[in-house]
Amino acid sequence: xxxxxxxxxxxxxxxxxxxxxxxxxxxxxxxxxxxxxxxxxxxxxxxxxxxxxxxxxxxxxxxxxxxxxxxxxxxxxxxxxxxxxxxxxxxxxxxxxxxxxxxxxxxxxxxxxxxxxxxxxxxxxxxxxxxxxxxxxxxxxxxxxxxxxxxx
Numbered sequence: 001x002x003x004x005x006x007x008x009x010x011x012x013x014x015x016x017x018x019x020x021x022x023x024x025x026x027x028x029x030x031x032x033x034x035x036x037x038x039x040x041x042x043x044x045x046x047x048x049x050x051x052x053x054x055x056x057x058x059x060x061x062x063x064x065x066x067x068x069x070x071x072x073x074x075x076x077x078x079x080x081x082x083x084x085x086x087x088x089x090x091x092x093x094x095x096x097x098x099x100x101x102x103x104x105x106x107x108x109x110x111x112x113x114x115x116x117x118x119x120x121x122x123x124x125x126x127x128x129x130x131x132x133x134x135x136x137x138x139x140x141x142x143x144x145x146x147x148x149x150x151x152x
Contacts, residue, residue: 005031025081026098029088046089053082111135 008027032041056078063072087098110117112135 005034006036009036025084026088029081029084033088033092041085044085044089046086049082049085049089053079053086056082108139111139 005027008024009031012024012028012031029041032038035042056075059075060072060079063069063075083101084098087096087101090096091098111119112132114135115131
């Protein structure tokens with residue numbers, strides 16, 4: 001484990017007087033997946049974590065339906081941990097990073113809200129569905145073209 005994470009591990013082992021940050025959560029995941037971390041966390045794969053992420057999403061839904069906001073806060077944290085977990089596994093395999101996940105969703109939200117952030121607003125045809133769906137279909141078509149071109 002690199003020295004930075006060793007220092008963080010010591011820091012996290014002490015009584016905490018300040019709130020944890022998103023970067024702390026990412027460091028905790030790095031520590032858990034390290035050689036000095038948790039064997040269970042190290043063994044996990046994208047496939048083995050499917051049941052965990054599914055369960056956490058269901059628990060978020062249940063908290064919303066029960067209007068249990070204290071539990072919703074906890075369950076959203078559990079779901080966020082799943083995103084961090086998957087992102088860490090992907091980074092370890094050289095697939096993508098957490099920063100790419102954040103960049104991707106941020107760019108998508110800006111593209112899909114042209115009335116808020118500017119940009120081309122597609123004409124809405126009620127038969128074709130909502131503006132959101134029109135933008136989504138256009139994005140999927142562009143992605144498919146790009147993947148086809150990449151294979152050629």
